[in-house]
Amino acid sequence: MALEHAILVSLLEKPGSGYELARRFERSIGYFWTATHQQIYRVLKRMESEGLLAVRELSQQSRPDKKEYSVVGPGRAVLSQWLHQSIQPESMRHELAVKIRGAAFDDPSVLIREVERHRQVHIDRLAHYQAGELRDFTGPAAPTPLDAGQELQHVVLRGGIAYERMTIAWLDDVLGTLRRLGTSPSPA
Amino acid sequence: MALEHAILVSLLEKPGSGYELARRFERSIGYFWTATHQQIYRVLKRMESEGLLAVRELSQQSRPDKKEYSVVGPGRAVLSQWLHQSIQPESMRHELAVKIRGAAFDDPSVLIREVERHRQVHIDRLAHYQAGELRDFTGPAAPTPLDAGQELQHVVLRGGIAYERMTIAWLDDVLGTLRRLGTSPSPA
DNA sequence: CTTGGCTATGCAACGAGTTGCATAGAAGGA
DNA sequence: TCCTTCTATGCAACTCGTTGCATAGCCAAG
Structure with a gap:
């Protein structure tokens, strides 16, 4: 719940x-x-x-x-x-990762556009989060000092920023792999 | 589906x-x-x-x-x-982040043990993923060269490793924030 | 003047996911 | 001997989450 x-x-x-x-x-x-x-x-x-x-x-x-x-x-x-009370650590659920493994049974290059599209969404989200961080926590209009609630909101937002950055870097890795496989094809 | x-x-x-x-x-x-x-x-x-x-x-x-x-x-x-066909990029669902924001309305320090426990789970997962990477993809017993399916499995695993690393770093950031708030308390 | 978008709430039906329980034989430890 | 664990499959009941639809007045653009 x-x-x-x-x-x-x-x-x-x-x-x-x-x-x-x-x-x-x-x-x-x-x-x-x-x-x-x-x-x-x-x-x-x-x-x-x-x-x-x-x-x-x-x-x-x-x-x-x-x-x-x-x-x-x-x-x-x-x-x-x-x-x-304690909660269970969640595992990640990433549908795109299912697709990437599934690409082994089709032409991997069909995923390139899809991955590029996802990459752009994460770049937009990152920019949006960073704008929010500047507005609410680190910019000149932000309150100083921050109270406990704002500190906690900020650390959660930093988590979102770290997640988006990590995801973008990984999708670059995925794109590199897909392009490499595309040049020397071997569909199963 | x-x-x-x-x-x-x-x-x-x-x-x-x-x-x-x-x-x-x-x-x-x-x-x-x-x-x-x-x-x-x-x-x-x-x-x-x-x-x-x-x-x-x-x-x-x-x-x-x-x-x-x-x-x-x-x-x-x-x-x-x-x-x-294309799928929607997913947003992350992180129950622990809800708790962290909720901590503003209680004593933030009650979360420290919980966050430490989650951190340990992610450290264990990271070690497990890295062991799998060595066994199947980068170690001496791994096949060379990797076929397309193995390359794709490897890039997905690299994503898991990046996710765990990012999460551990973020949880360290969270712990630092919680400890800082604990020393100068101000529950709402 | 009509179409589409925004605020604001809600029902109905379905699909996805969880929890508890049940069965049943074999192996291994206390 | 009993208890637990592992393999192996499954039902029933429930909650969680999604999709499609409906209402209804206001506003702005074409």
């Missing part, structure tokens, strides 16, 4: 509606956890019925009403309890 | 039973995709009924019979088709 905990963290950082949460999951929280709006609405409803969250209905002019959720006592307790 | 494709790749590399596949998913294939035996048995059954796989029942002495699966024509075609 990691989505539940991710929602608790995000709502503690700032209360908001399901729609707003869905957008945060495309941005900062999305650096390390993803969710669609349908998933979020369903879980929010359940968490509210369990007493972990409180709702406020907000009328807005020229926009649909929204429901603003915030964490209440029991929700905080659930998060705290989760922080104190 | 990435599991289906991962199974096709694994069975093309070498035919085997559901049990054997489950163990491969704890080893080499598991570097980038995971699955439990229940999932594997269910999908194997479905794939066989769809004509992607063939089964051979093998009697063994002093062991239960097993069903050896292998890929047949339509299965190869499904894999080839999948290789030619």
Whole structure:
């Protein structure tokens, strides 16, 4: 139930509606956890019925009403309890790696464009993360000193940056390998 | 349906039973995709009924019979088709990162032991991957030259090694941050 | 003026993945 | 002898996650 905990963290950082949460999951929280709006609405409803969250209905002019959720006592307790218990280290899941191994049974060069496309996505993400880092943590407009919450957000963001850099370097390695195999072909 | 494709790749590399596949998913294939035996048995059954796989029942002495699966024509075609269509780049899912951000709403130092434990798991995995690399690709017992399939397996393994190295370095960064916050505490 | 995009919420159906349990013979250690 | 582990397969129930669709008013561009 990691989505539940991710929602608790995000709502503690700032209360908001399901729609707003869905957008945060495309941005900062999305650096390390993803969710669609349908998933979020369903879980929010359940968490509210369990007493972990409180709702406020907000009328807005020229926009649909929204429901603003915030964490209440029991929700905080659930998060705290989760922080104190250990979780299993996850293994990575990389569909592209399955494809790369599968390329041995087809023409490896068909993957070159696909890998180049993925590489570009990771370059864009890296640029986006670095812009966020400059804006919120290391640039002149950033608060000094950072408080504990900001320090923790920053170290998570550094993880995202390290991940993207590592991935780009690996995809370069993959491209080199695919091109090398393409020049002296031997499809199985 | 990435599991289906991962199974096709694994069975093309070498035919085997559901049990054997489950163990491969704890080893080499598991570097980038995971699955439990229940999932594997269910999908194997479905794939066989769809004509992607063939089964051979093998009697063994002093062991239960097993069903050896292998890929047949339509299965190869499904894999080839999948290789030619593009997939979405995945974002990372890291539960520990959720915890780290959540630590801002509790005592950050409670996470230190947890992060140290994860760090050790990644160190062990790295050692395991490096041993495999030496055994299969770079050591004296490795075949030279490597064929295309081995080159592709090697580049995927290099990705796993890069991932573990990056993760260990990041967890060191996280530990430094948590310890720094612990000495001058400010729980929210 | 119509089309498409943005805010905002939600249902229904399906597929993916996890957890607990069950069976069953053989081998090996306490 | 009993207990555990390993090989080998599988069912049932559940939660998690995705995809398609629906509603509905507002705004901006063509």
